[in-house]
Amino acid sequence: MARTSRGEETTVRVSVLGTGAMGAGVAQSLLRAGHDVTVWNRTVERARPLGEHGATVVDDVADAVSDAQVVMLTLFDTDAVVDVLEQxxxxxPQDAVWVQASTIGVAGTETVVQLAGKYGITLVEAMMLGTKAPAEQGKLTMLVAGADAPVSVVDPVLDAVSAKVVRAGDRVGEGTALKLAANAWIASITAATGQSLAIAAALGLDPQLFLQAIEGSASDSAYAHTKGAAMIARDFPAQFALDGLRKDIGLITDAARGAGVDTTLLDALGRVYAEASAAGHGGDDIAAVGTAF
Known part of the structure; x- marks a missing residue:
């Protein structure tokens, strides 16, 4: 039986649509918390391993949502979200709450909000801040936006998958805005770590000395140590695929430009991540951006 942060025991029927690294991790955390989980993925073979953990695996998206109280959209891009909504x-059920958890940017979110209105869907946002491991461990930070009543329905789901919930606002779209700002930071600090390690090595130093130098200082970052260690080892098992962040950088750049924010840094980040992807690292972890230096 799942237990909420307020100590209440409740089980929710949750459908997770999209079982990539994040969707699969979320499903595992929901199952561990005792929820009734149904999973669907366009390529059903990617969803089948979740059946071994207790999920109901279906190959038809209509069947996946037919008895759901909460529907989580953990898909790659706007086209995928729109396609699933249309299907x-x-x-x-009319009273189901749909949770848009895919990073699809400002314009994509506006499209999904319009579709939700067209179909009479109750929609909230819960953007996932974190990578594969926190998703599997139920330790994501969730950036939530939407009306109070439907958000309260999904509280047990949020409790199961997160270590922290940040209420971004009452309007769907405000969670996306916060996610774009957060991912701009992640893209920046990861690339900056790679650059500093490359400079240290090129000037004849052990690059590990850079991480030692910032450790414990005001400029320190746990992320720099995590990704820096992967860069030094040149070992990039994907926690957050580089091409996924490349997609997000494009969404962030579009949103910034549309809001009148200078995109000089974002443009440079886009080029650096594109170079790493072109060198064959698109499916690797974002730490592989260090290879571009």
């Missing part, structure tokens, strides 16, 4: 909107 399944009429098959979910």
């Amino acid at each position: 399944a909107a009429g098959d979910a």
Whole structure:
């Protein structure tokens, strides 16, 4: 039986649509918390391993949502979210709450909000801040936006997958805005770590000395140590795929430009991550951006 942060025991019927690294991790955390989880993925073979953990695996998206109280959209991009909504909107219970958890940017979110209105869907946002391991461990930070009543329905789901919930606002789209700002920081600090390690090595130093130098200082960052260690070892098992962050950098750049924010740094980040992807690291962890230096 799942238990909320307020100590209440409740089980929620949750459908997770999209079982990539993040969706699969979220599903595992929901199952561990005792929720009734149904999973669907366009390529059903990617969802089948979750059946061994107790999930119901279906190969038809309409079947996946037919009995859901909460539907989580953990998909790659706007096209995927729109496609799933078009296919399944009429098959979910009328009182189901749909949770948009895919990073699809400002314009994509506006499109999904319009579709939700068209189909009478109750929609909230819960952007996932974290990578594969925190998703699997139930330690994500969730950036939530939407009306109070539907957000309260998904509280047990948020409790199961997160270490922290940040309320971004009452309007769907405000969670996306906060996620874009946070991912701009992640993209920047990861690339900056790679640059500093490369400079240290090129000037004849052990690059590990850079991490030792910042350790414990005001400029220290746990992320720099995590990704820096991977860069030094040149070992990049994907926690957050580089091409996924490349996609997000494009969304961030579009949003910044549309809001009148200078994109000089974002443009440079886009080029650096593109170079790493072109060198064959698109499916590797974002730490592989260090290879571009």
